[in-house]
Amino acid sequence: MSSNTTTATTPRQWRKAPFIANPWLRWGLLIGFAIYAAWAITTLPFDWARISEGMERAARIFGGAFPPNFDRGGLLLKGFLESLQIAILSTLLGLALSVPIAFMAARNIAPLPIYLLGRILIIVARSFHPVIVAILFVKAVGFGPVAGILTLTIYSIGFVAKMLAERIEEIDWGQVEALRSTGTGTFTVLQFGVLPQIMPRQIGLSIYQLDSNLRASAVVGIVGAGGIGSTLMNAFGRYDYDFALAITLVIIAVILVSEAISGRIRKNIW
Amino acid sequence: MLRISRLVKRYGNGEPVLKDLDLEVPGESVVSIIGASGAGKSTLLRCINRLVEPTSGSILLNDLELTTLKRENLRKARRRIGMIFQGFNLVDRLTVMENVQCGRLGYIPYWRAALRRYPAEDIERAFQLMERVGIAHYANKRADELSGGERQRVGVVRALMQDPDILLADEPTASLDPVTSRQIMELLQRLANELHLPVLINIHNVSEAKEFTQRIVGMRFGRIIFDGKPDDLDQDAMDSVYSGTSEDKKASAPDTDKVAT
Amino acid sequence: MKQSVADRAWSRHTGRQRWVRFASLLAVAAAAGWSLTSIDIIWPWVWDAPAQIGDLFKRMVPPDVSAIRAITWALIETLNIATIATFFAVFLSLPVAYISAQNTTPNRATLWLGRFILVSSRSVNTLIWALLFVAIFGPGVLAGIVAIMFRSLGFLGKLMGEAIEEIDRRPVEALEATGASRAKVILYAIVPQVVPTFFAVSILRWDINLRESTVLGLVGAGGIGVILQGAIDMLDWRTVATILLAIIVLVIAGEALAAWLRKKVI
Numbered sequence A: 001m002s003s004n005t006t007t008a009t010t011p012r013q014w015r016k017a018p019f020i021a022n023p024w025l026r027w028g029l030l031i032g033f034a035i036y037a038a039w040a041i042t043t044l045p046f047d048w049a050r051i052s053e054g055m056e057r058a059a060r061i062f063g064g065a066f067p068p069n070f071d072r073g074g075l076l077l078k079g080f081l082e083s084l085q086i087a088i089l090s091t092l093l094g095l096a097l098s099v100p101i102a103f104m105a106a107r108n109i110a111p112l113p114i115y116l117l118g119r120i121l122i123i124v125a126r127s128f129h130p131v132i133v134a135i136l137f138v139k140a141v142g143f144g145p146v147a148g149i150l151t152l153t154i155y156s157i158g159f160v161a162k163m164l165a166e167r168i169e170e171i172d173w174g175q176v177e178a179l180r181s182t183g184t185g186t187f188t189v190l191q192f193g194v195l196p197q198i199m200p201r202q203i204g205l206s207i208y209q210l211d212s213n214l215r216a217s218a219v220v221g222i223v224g225a226g227g228i229g230s231t232l233m234n235a236f237g238r239y240d241y242d243f244a245l246a247i248t249l250v251i252i253a254v255i256l257v258s259e260a261i262s263g264r265i266r267k268n269i270w
Numbered sequence B: 001m002l003r004i005s006r007l008v009k010r011y012g013n014g015e016p017v018l019k020d021l022d023l024e025v026p027g028e029s030v031v032s033i034i035g036a037s038g039a040g041k042s043t044l045l046r047c048i049n050r051l052v053e054p055t056s057g058s059i060l061l062n063d064l065e066l067t068t069l070k071r072e073n074l075r076k077a078r079r080r081i082g083m084i085f086q087g088f089n090l091v092d093r094l095t096v097m098e099n100v101q102c103g104r105l106g107y108i109p110y111w112r113a114a115l116r117r118y119p120a121e122d123i124e125r126a127f128q129l130m131e132r133v134g135i136a137h138y139a140n141k142r143a144d145e146l147s148g149g150e151r152q153r154v155g156v157v158r159a160l161m162q163d164p165d166i167l168l169a170d171e172p173t174a175s176l177d178p179v180t181s182r183q184i185m186e187l188l189q190r191l192a193n194e195l196h197l198p199v200l201i202n203i204h205n206v207s208e209a210k211e212f213t214q215r216i217v218g219m220r221f222g223r224i225i226f227d228g229k230p231d232d233l234d235q236d237a238m239d240s241v242y243s244g245t246s247e248d249k250k251a252s253a254p255d256t257d258k259v260a261t
Numbered sequence C: 001m002k003q004s005v006a007d008r009a010w011s012r013h014t015g016r017q018r019w020v021r022f023a024s025l026l027a028v029a030a031a032a033g034w035s036l037t038s039i040d041i042i043w044p045w046v047w048d049a050p051a052q053i054g055d056l057f058k059r060m061v062p063p064d065v066s067a068i069r070a071i072t073w074a075l076i077e078t079l080n081i082a083t084i085a086t087f088f089a090v091f092l093s094l095p096v097a098y099i100s101a102q103n104t105t106p107n108r109a110t111l112w113l114g115r116f117i118l119v120s121s122r123s124v125n126t127l128i129w130a131l132l133f134v135a136i137f138g139p140g141v142l143a144g145i146v147a148i149m150f151r152s153l154g155f156l157g158k159l160m161g162e163a164i165e166e167i168d169r170r171p172v173e174a175l176e177a178t179g180a181s182r183a184k185v186i187l188y189a190i191v192p193q194v195v196p197t198f199f200a201v202s203i204l205r206w207d208i209n210l211r212e213s214t215v216l217g218l219v220g221a222g223g224i225g226v227i228l229q230g231a232i233d234m235l236d237w238r239t240v241a242t243i244l245l246a247i248i249v250l251v252i253a254g255e256a257l258a259a260w261l262r263k264k265v266i
Helices: A023-043 A048-065 A073-104 A112-127 A130-141 A145-169 A173-181 A186-223 A228-237 A241-269 B041-048 B071-079 B096-104 B110-115 B120-133 B148-161 B178-195 B206-212 B235-242 B247-252 C015-038 C043-060 C068-100 C108-123 C126-137 C141-165 C169-177 C182-219 C224-233 C237-265
Strands: B002-009 B018-025 B030-035 B056-061 B081-084 B166-170 B199-202 B215-220 B223-228
Touching (some): A023 C068, A048 C126, A073 A112, A073 A145, A073 A186, A073 A228, A073 A241, A112 A145, A112 C237, A130 A186, A130 C043, A130 C182, A130 C224, A130 C237, A173 A186, A186 A228, A186 A241, A228 A241, A228 C126, A241 C108, B018 B041, B018 B056, B030 B206, B041 B056, B041 B166, B041 B199, B081 B148, B081 C169, B096 B120, B110 C182, B120 B148, B148 B178, B166 B178, B178 B206, B215 B235, C043 C237, C068 C182, C068 C224, C068 C237, C108 C141, C126 C182, C141 C182, C169 C182, C182 C224, C182 C237, C224 C237
Parallel strands (some): B030 B215, B081 B166
Antiparallel strands (some): B002 B018
């Protein structure tokens, strides 16, 4: 292609520099991942007979599910209202508990032992999937919405307290010091120096959390914690696939609507 | 040899952006196209490689009709038309070498492109061109680590890698500082002579156009209203191209030309 | 609003603001009141709840570690479910992201198909997907993996699609101008631009999937949830405590690994 013979006689080489420069590390990671993947897949107990049988079952489920059956609209509505009630109460309860826990878990406000306690509470609340919490509460307080409310309260604390604590750690200390210098008491400082700064975030978080709790309440019901999830589980257990599909469709619709509303409100406030 | 005749481009049902435009560019000449923002310069260039679809008219490049080409044939034709952009249009997260090799994408098989196993002669040619414009030592740098002038050199090399029959440059210097901008113009002028290429340059800066090109085409409202040597572009001609606004004002005006980005 | 000089009564909020605040408060109070009065709750149970919960906790200490081998194995299985499912979901999500991004989708029909896949995948919770796949494939890891894949697909596809919609159009134009085919333009102009998002959302989703995998077992879809459910059914609360601790360790370790990977890769 080139007529210029005075430069290099042999064509120069170029290779893209590898993503990880160290070849040992590169190949080690690659081989390690390949071995893991191969091993992980072999541990899967594939039962092909069961799977092929499952295809027929799938056909039967879907056949039974169409068309969705909205005949028991009353039951559906009742389940939904219960989910909504669970979501509202657990959001309020969760928010109320989140505020003190967030102050406990803010390094710039709380002394070290209290800070650690606050952090541990948040970590524990965040680590457990709400369904696990729900199953424990169902065992402790019985089937029904109480277990759902308690579960989602903990779920709310895990998220809201964490975000709020982070916000408190970022507040502008100038305002707090200005108040302190006028000789104000601690709680008044919190009320006028800290709360106004975290309030917008708090409202946004609350709406977001209400939306999440509504979604989650559909799930924790599956293990017996009340709401639409329990209705769905019952329908599934009784092989009422057409009613189960109807419930699922309504859940999807409600989630989409609630997501749109919460997004709208948060855009206006945040 | 590029021959454009009766070219019309109309977006939607509005006023045409290009109105029955005729232009002939013989081989090995550097032509600059001047005109106010919205005169249709960018659209004209983009019609030639069909980034913008012409409404009607004919564009002949070395006796090949470009306006009617479809898919595979259009791609084949585009391989021979190099383009240089105002915003450089490099892929920021790729290395300079990969960006340069983008110019060969139309020629090499998919697996070579995917694995970055470029043919040896392409690599050799890339190094020669990069040395020619002074960026060879950056081959393994990421494109976004380079300065504006260096990035535009990568853009020039990418276009030259295509082994083009013609170079289109859309405001190649508008994003650069004055010194770098002159360097790029000089580079384009010399490359055109060395590689015997016709070069079409859209440009805002009229003094650069006069200094670095042998022929100036002035556009206004989708028509060519001036076509001649730089010396012929007197104040009257300037006024008719820019309709009263002075040259200095135009040259330094912030670029508001709406390119099809 | 015109303010006269004499009008010096200060109020923190304007009339409209005050009205909005009042109305919001009222709405919240009404919602709370409605929920409290109409919810189907047996109140004596509520008053009894703290005692019951305390009792449950008492029965959990000290944790019984005798089943630690089975628990460790279940943890590994949980990790495998999350990893395998994320891995496949990531690759399945790419074409979906491609057709549901406005600027790359071939036509309107594919755009709507893509959006339909995203919405249906995202709106159905993992556990509901798991119920369905347990019914189809029978109880076990496979149902769990497929359930997590189905849920992740929408999440990954949506975020990747948004990343594709936000790319810089200019390199795409430049590469089209060189005569590169569509496939090569995707490879060189689109892929490099979405790679950071690709890694970020994959790692994020893996972290989420690890949490979700811990509960799949409660509906029979494998992982540590299976033995958790077993221990709960046996009322073996001290083993339950061990399992819960193991889950915390797994989730925190996963979060740490995800944070480390994110720093390394991006």
